[in-house]
Amino acid sequence: xxxxxxxxxxxxxxxxxxxxxxxxxxxxxxxxxxxxxxxxxxxxxxxxxxxxxxxxxxxxxxxxxxxxxxxxxxxxxxxxxxxxxxxxxxxxxxxxxxxxxxxxxxxxxxxxxxxxxxxxxxxxxxxxxxxxxxxxxxxxxxxxxxxxxxxxxxxxxxxxxxxxxxxxxxxxxxxxxxxxxxxxxxxxxxxxxxxxxxxxxxxxxxxxxxxxxxxxxxxxxxxxxxxxxxxxxxxxxxxxxxxxxxxxxxxxxxxxxxxxxxxxxxxxxxxxxxxxxxxxxxxxxxxxxxxxxx
Amino acid sequence: xxxxxxxxxxxxxxxxxxxxxxxxxxxxxxxxxxxxxxxxxxxxxxxxxxxxxxxxxxxxxxxxxxxxxxxxxxxxxxxxxxxxxxxxxxxxxxxxxxxxxxxxxxxxxxxxxxxxxxxxxxxxxxxxxxxxxxxxxxxxxxxxxxxxxxxxxxxxxxxxxxxxxxxxxxxxxxxxxxxxxxxxxxxxxxxxxxxxxxxxxxxxxxxxxxxxxxxxxxxxxxxxxxxxxxxxxxxxxxxxxxxxxxxxxxxxxxxxxxxxxxxxxxxxxxxxxxxxxxxxxxxxxxxxxxxxxxxxxxxxxxxxxxxxxxxxxxxxxxxxxxxxxxxxxxxxxxxxxxxxxxxxxxxxxxxxxxxxxxxxxxxxxxxxxxxxxxxxxxxxxxxxxxxxxxxxxxxxxxxxxxxxxxxxxxxxxxxxxxxxxxxxxxxxxxxxxxxxxxxxxxxxxxxxxxxxxxxxxxxxxxxxxxxxxxxxxxxxxxxxxxxxxxxxxxxxxxxxxxxxxxxxxxxxxxxxxxxxxxxxxxxxxxxxxxxxxxxxxx
Numbered sequence: 103x104x105x106x107x108x109x110x111x112x113x114x115x116x117x118x119x120x121x122x123x124x125x126x127x128x129x130x131x132x133x134x135x136x137x138x139x140x141x142x143x144x145x146x147x148x149x150x151x152x153x154x155x156x157x158x159x160x161x162x163x164x165x166x167x168x169x170x171x172x173x174x175x176x177x178x179x180x181x182x183x184x185x186x187x188x189x190x191x192x193x194x195x196x197x198x199x200x201x202x203x204x205x206x207x208x209x210x211x212x213x214x215x216x217x218x219x220x221x222x223x224x225x226x227x228x229x230x231x232x233x234x235x236x237x238x239x240x241x242x243x244x245x246x247x248x249x250x251x252x253x254x255x256x257x258x259x260x261x262x263x264x265x266x267x268x269x270x271x272x273x274x275x276x277x278x279x280x281x282x283x284x285x286x287x288x289x290x291x292x293x294x295x296x297x298x299x300x301x302x303x304x305x306x307x308x309x310x311x312x313x314x315x316x317x318x319x320x321x322x323x324x325x326x327x328x329x330x331x332x333x334x335x336x337x338x339x340x341x342x343x344x345x346x347x348x349x350x351x352x353x354x355x356x357x358x359x360x361x362x363x364x365x366x367x368x369x370x371x372x373x374x375x376x377x378x379x380x381x382x383x384x385x386x387x388x389x390x391x392x393x394x395x396x
Numbered sequence: 397x398x399x400x401x402x403x404x405x406x407x408x409x410x411x412x413x414x415x416x417x418x419x420x421x422x423x424x425x426x427x428x429x430x431x432x433x434x435x436x437x438x439x440x441x442x443x444x445x446x447x448x449x450x451x452x453x454x455x456x457x458x459x460x461x462x463x464x465x466x467x468x469x470x471x472x473x474x475x476x477x478x479x480x481x482x483x484x485x486x487x488x489x490x491x492x493x494x495x496x497x498x499x500x501x502x503x504x505x506x507x508x509x510x511x512x513x514x515x516x517x518x519x520x521x522x523x524x525x526x527x528x529x530x531x532x533x534x535x536x537x538x539x540x541x542x543x544x545x546x547x548x549x550x551x552x553x554x555x556x557x558x559x560x561x562x563x564x565x566x567x568x569x570x571x572x573x574x575x576x577x578x579x580x581x582x583x584x585x586x587x588x589x590x591x592x593x594x595x596x597x598x599x600x601x602x603x604x605x606x607x608x609x610x611x612x613x614x615x616x617x618x619x620x621x622x623x624x625x626x627x628x629x630x631x632x633x634x635x636x637x638x639x640x641x642x643x644x645x646x647x648x649x650x651x652x653x654x655x656x657x658x659x660x661x662x663x664x665x666x667x668x669x670x671x672x673x674x675x676x677x678x679x680x681x682x683x684x685x686x687x688x689x690x691x692x693x694x695x696x697x698x699x700x701x702x703x704x705x706x707x708x709x710x711x712x713x714x715x716x717x718x719x720x721x722x723x724x725x726x727x728x729x730x731x732x733x734x735x736x737x738x739x740x741x742x743x744x745x746x747x748x749x750x751x752x753x754x755x756x757x758x759x760x761x762x763x764x765x766x767x768x769x770x771x772x773x774x775x776x777x778x779x780x781x782x783x784x785x786x787x788x789x790x791x792x793x794x795x796x797x798x799x800x801x802x803x804x805x806x807x808x809x810x811x812x813x814x815x816x817x818x819x820x821x822x823x824x825x826x827x828x829x830x831x832x833x834x835x836x837x838x839x840x841x842x843x844x845x846x847x848x849x850x851x852x853x854x855x856x857x858x859x860x861x862x863x864x865x866x867x868x869x870x871x872x873x874x875x876x877x878x879x880x881x882x883x884x885x886x887x888x889x890x891x892x893x894x895x896x897x898x899x900x901x902x903x904x905x906x907x908x909x910x911x912x913x914x915x916x917x918x919x920x921x922x923x924x925x926x927x928x929x930x931x932x933x934x
Binding site for chain 2: 231287289290292294295308309390391
């Protein structure tokens with residue numbers, strides 16, 4: 103019977119790496135949990151303008167900081183602003199920063215690393231020295247410079263963070279590619295007549311996806327926190343707008359008097375972080391045909 | 397009273413498929429000063445059996461299920477970790493296959509020898525230990541040992557490194573040495589020296605040796621007693637003469653028959669009246685070692701291929717033999733421009749290889765392909781067999797989208813793989829099957845010329861014979877011209893019409909295969925041929 107099924111499977115439509123990966127991912131409960139939590143957070147963030155109980159700029163100075171209550175589930179901050187509302191609006195900013203800045207880092211880093219690692223020799227040396235130089239540049243000064251030249255905007259913030267975060271990605275990818283390039287299947291691809299671009303795309307990048315995914319899941323939270331640092335410098339978003347990073351920062355300052363201002367944003371960020379890691383681990387395993395058998 | 401007496405040893409492994417017996421009821425005994433050979437292919441349990449004795453089987457997943465191993469009156473299997481350590485490296489020493497990975501690359505060899513000595517004899521002074529280490533190095537034939545004792549492992553050549561490993565095993569004056577494929581990673585001439593050294597040391601120290609190998613030829617004139625193992629069981633045992641002359645088990649017979657002893661059948665021989673299909677004239681390939689911030693400074697140049705000219709006739713299988721570092725692989729890769737050569741002229745069929753531009757070279761590549769050595773590295777682990785085989789077909793537009801499946805199935809038939817495995821990934825196949833996939837990939841574009849770089853050297857001997865026959869059959873069917881690169885002379889003798897011997901980037905001798913094997917003209921060829929381990933049968 104199983105013979106017959108296999109025989110039939112042979113004629114089914116070809117499976118791609120990603121189709122296979124999602125089939126395996128669905129079996130990974132932890133990863134699916136992560137995906138579910140992230141989806142909920144994303145949906146809430148998208149729907150914020152319609153579901154937020156208050157306006158994000160609405161202050162009530164007489165109220166001041168109050169602990170969680172029926173009117174204000176997560177309490178209010180020192181200006182009497184509803185914490186839940188601020189967290190919801192903060193999600194929009196933080197998730198966007200996380201997503202856009204990480205994508206920028208991913209795109210530049212993976213391409214840069216792959217090209218440097220694949221061509222090797224002088225190309226590699228020059229490209230990686232450039233990375234070293236950018237590494238050595240103090241981050242804050244670099245961002246301030248950008249802001250001075252281009253003015254303050256959200257887009258610039260994304261680009262600036264992405265432009266810094268890609269350096270590590272490039273190094274990781276380059277290291278992996280260098281060791282892969284010497285493998286015979288890459289030589290076989292050359293011998294077959296594939297162009298360099300085709301080789302990078304079809305044979306190299308799929309084989310470095312594991313480390314890329316893991317590093318990406320680590321980059322997203324660090325980017326979210328980086329944004330709060332920039333906001334602190336006055337470069338990111340300013341109150342009454344909020345982000346997870348700025349809420350946590352504010353929460354830390356008043357932690358002893360008003361702990362709820364730290365606890366709830368903290369839980370939200372940790373939850374996102376855990377979910378990302380579960381999903382990342384799951385994806386890495388799912389994308390490696392050797393890791394699971396079925 | 398024997399030194400070691402193993403009875404009914406059983407070792408199992410837990411795998412995802414369940415529990416498997418890696419060693420199934422193995423018994424043997426060994427006297428002082430005797431050599432026991434254990435022969436088998438990968439997965440036969442020959443190494444696990446010996447590792448079990450010293451508690452070196454990782455547990456879990458491994459587990460010793462039963463049996464006894466009486467060494468000098470004590471049952472090794474019943475000893476705890478601490479008690480076993482007094483035996484390991486002290487009274488029972490090991491020599492591993494790959495000296496590069498079994499020596500610590502960050503420790504001077506002298507320090508490693510001294511460590512081995514002092515961990516078993518705490519009272520030994522550093523100075524005395526060093527003297528002992530020195531004499532051990534001298535004994536295994538390391539010249540000016542006093543200087544070399546402070547070298548790091550990478551500063552030794554492969555053969556010298558294996559000598560250091562042997563010195564390490566000897567330095568504690570053990571009674572029993574377990575040598576696990578000690579010469580497999582070595583060139584044939586070096587292998588011969590190391591085997592001789594082992595033989596001499598065994599006699600002079602009156603050592604008992606268990607010699608684990610996949611190569612019957614290697615143990616043939618060393619061991620007094622041979623065990624042949626398959627799937628964890630001993631299928632046959634006896635003296636070398638018994639094994640080679642009147643073996644009874646079909647597996648032993650298959651093992652002996654798998655060693656190519658002669659030329660290929662006449663029907664596969666080439667027609668020497670054919671035109672040259674491949675012409676290489678004065679090919680030179682250099683590698684530059686570069687340094688500096690931007691790798692702009694050339695510090696040294698390696699002449700991997702140094703002015704080589706040869707012609708291969710249409711339909712011929714041309715053998716290229718040489719030891720590691722002789723430049724044979726680089727030459728093969730230079731021919732089809734996987735490596736850029738610096739000078740010379742190369743023609744394959746109608747293509748003048750060195751003159752092709754990028755685009756025309758890529759198009760020309762469908763006429764010449766390559767089969768690689770390591771079937772574990774030559775297939776993209778994230779592509780199914782179907783994707784691997786469909787890629788060249790689609791790339792060179794040899795099949796329309798709706799014909800691809802049929803073409804791939806046809807390729808599977810040609811290389812003797814079942815069609816139903818088409819959606820599997822490479823790791824789900826055995827080494828031999830993977831090499832078949834690699835062959836199918838090379839054949840997919842219907843090439844005229846194939847460079848085969850050591851295509852069977854990573855395979856077990858019985859699998860090797862199957863792949864060789866497959867290559868012969870396919871070469872004849874598709875009228876392929878082939879450059880067959882190998883270090884294994886008996887394989888070359890079986891497969892090739894003519895042979896070139898390479899050394900230090902130059903060709904030493906080119907001759908018709910049988911002529912070369914029967915009357916080699918050059919001293920280097922003679923040395924190479926005499927180093928092949930032979931099975932002497934009367």
